[in-house]
Amino acid sequence: MPEIMVRQKPYIIGVVGSHSDRSPAMTDAYRIGEEIARRGHVLLTGGGTGIMKAASEGAHRAGGLVVGILPNDRRCPLAGYPNDFVDIPIYTGMFDGRNVINAKTPHVLIALAGGAGTLSEIAIALKSGTPVVGLGAPTMEPVETGRLFTVSTVEEVMEQVDRILHGLAT
Numbered sequence: 001m002p003e004i005m006v007r008q009k010p011y012i013i014g015v016v017g018s019h020s021d022r023s024p025a026m027t028d029a030y031r032i033g034e035e036i037a038r039r040g041h042v043l044l045t046g047g048g049t050g051i052m053k054a055a056s057e058g059a060h061r062a063g064g065l066v067v068g069i070l071p072n073d074r075r076c077p078l079a080g081y082p083n084d085f086v087d088i089p090i091y092t093g094m095f096d097g098r099n100v101i102n103a104k105t106p107h108v109l110i111a112l113a114g115g116a117g118t119l120s121e122i123a124i125a126l127k128s129g130t131p132v133v134g135l136g137a138p139t140m141e142p143v144e145t146g147r148l149f150t151v152s153t154v155e156e157v158m159e160q161v162d163r164i165l166h167g168l169a170t
Contacts, residue, residue, distance in 0.1 A: 014106030017051030017114040025112040029054035037064025049080040056085035111137035
């Protein structure tokens with residue numbers, strides 16, 4: 001009888017941050033996207049410009065799968081959504097309401113520099129129990145149910161993600 005291989009589902013790693021293409025965190029976002037793909041994880045972003053695009057490009061160029069949770073619906077195009085590196089666009093028509101999906105879907109959320117939208121995604125993630133790894137992210141007092149890890153480098157981001165995922169697997 002042939003051995004049945006059970007395929008492990010990939011982890012989903014979210015990356016959130018500024019939609020500005022001038023964000024100082026663009027290089028970090030690109031490198032994080034690359035590392036997510038190299039580890040065989042799926043990248044989830046808001047599917048737009050700035051940090052979202054940089055992370056998407058890094059993952060795409062490293063051979064990864066990129067899911068974009070878009071604010072618009074298919075019939076109402078929005079400039080920059082989806083970016084050129086999104087493989088699976090999810091058209092929500094929810095605008096800022098999509099932050100709930102961005103925060104609750106991934107196994108781990110990585111937050112980079114951003115504004116109120118990024119802060120709302122961090123808050124929703126922490127409140128719902130999604131671990132958050134912050135690199136230059138907006139800060140807040142963590143809620144009782146959340147796990148917020150603040151780090152200083154891309155390498156530390158990925159080490160923390162690996163530790164969190166290892167804890168999920170055991």
